[in-house]
Amino acid sequence: MLKRWRRKVWNQKNPRMRPGAYAGNAGMVATVAVAFAGLLAGAVAAYVSERGVSASAYSTGYSEKKAPNSVLAMDRKAEAARAEVVAGILSGERPPERLIAPSNFMKLQPEAVLPKIILIMDDMGVDKRMTERAIALPGPITYSFLPYARNVSSMVETARLAGGEIMLHLPMEPRGDADPGPYALRTRMTGGAFIDNLEWNLSRFDGYVGVNNHMGSKLTSDVAAMKTLIAYLNREGLFFLDSLTTNKTMVRAAARQIGVDVYSRDVFLDDAVGNVESIKTQLALAERIARETGYVVVIGHPRKETLDILGPWLASAPVRGMELAFASELPGIIASTQPATMAQAPSLRF
Secondary structure (H helix, E strand, O other): OOOOOOOOOOOOOOOOOOOOEOOOOOOOOOOOHHOOOOOOOOOOEEEEEEEEEEEEEEEOOHHHHHHHHHHHHHHHHHHHHHHHHHHHHOOOOOOOOOOOOOOOHHOOOOOOOEEEEEEEEEEEEHHHHHHHHHOOOOOOOOOEEEEOOHHHHHHHHHHOOOHHHHHHEEOOOOOOOOOOOEEEEEEEEHHHHHHHHHHHHOOOEEEEEEEEEEEEEOOHHHHHHHHHHHHHHHOOOOOEEOOOOOOOOOOOHHHOOOOOOEEEEEOOOOOOOHHHHHHHHHHHHHHHHHHHHHHEEEEOOOOOHHHHHHHHHHHOOOOOOEEEOHHHHHHHHHHHHHHHHHHOOHHHHO
């Protein structure tokens, strides 16, 4: 876990900018390695060509080239197969009948493996009363806390003691005028300012297993910035999960270039704020995705309508043949469901 460090407090509305190239489309520059060499012993800036400009990412100690081509091809094909199934379900174009997997795929699957639901509750910590209600839900549940929330460490500890898993909900630059909050990561920051803001966020509380983006539709569409972020998190033993706030996300592309696994959500429960019927519809879609692909990653928020519906739905999940799981279990879950997922996508079968 990243050691806490002390720094001068910046004006949150006007962060101090340092001279140098930008962290976003212009790329992260070599000054990152120079400025923080003392902070991260052994962290070396790797310069990656980004259409004529340079971007820097901390060395991850792993190159995608080390993995056999056959393994990479299988992983990407399975990923594409699952994306096809999920897109078909969410668009309504995929018929409800489940396709029968060929026998060679079924033999690879453990018997009696229940579909997994990974529920991540975002925006935790800002509304204390709703946060407490969310923590009281039956789990396992992964709670993603906003680092700028007041008394966030205390609420994180409450969630942990209640049996919840903890993530950090990292503020990132969106498209448009929405405010992601103080110390957000932005594409037009210098390398030094980008890392300063990242470390301020990571120092706010302890015990989290991974990070997902709060807003971030602009930052997650920038390959250079995402390579730097994902590589940094990987060095700290943290995974990144893309909340998918834009269909132009470049998170997976950035991760592949530096050989790091990342994950992404499938369903937003309450994007239509306060719409009870919409929440129920999204839950039904989530269950279907889980049954047809083996798992589903769902993101919800600590809002009254969402919590009112989630309580009974989570409590009855085992009766419906579903199993709740933590976000940190995704690597194993994905590995165990890949063969069956391949069989579910007709255009990608062997």
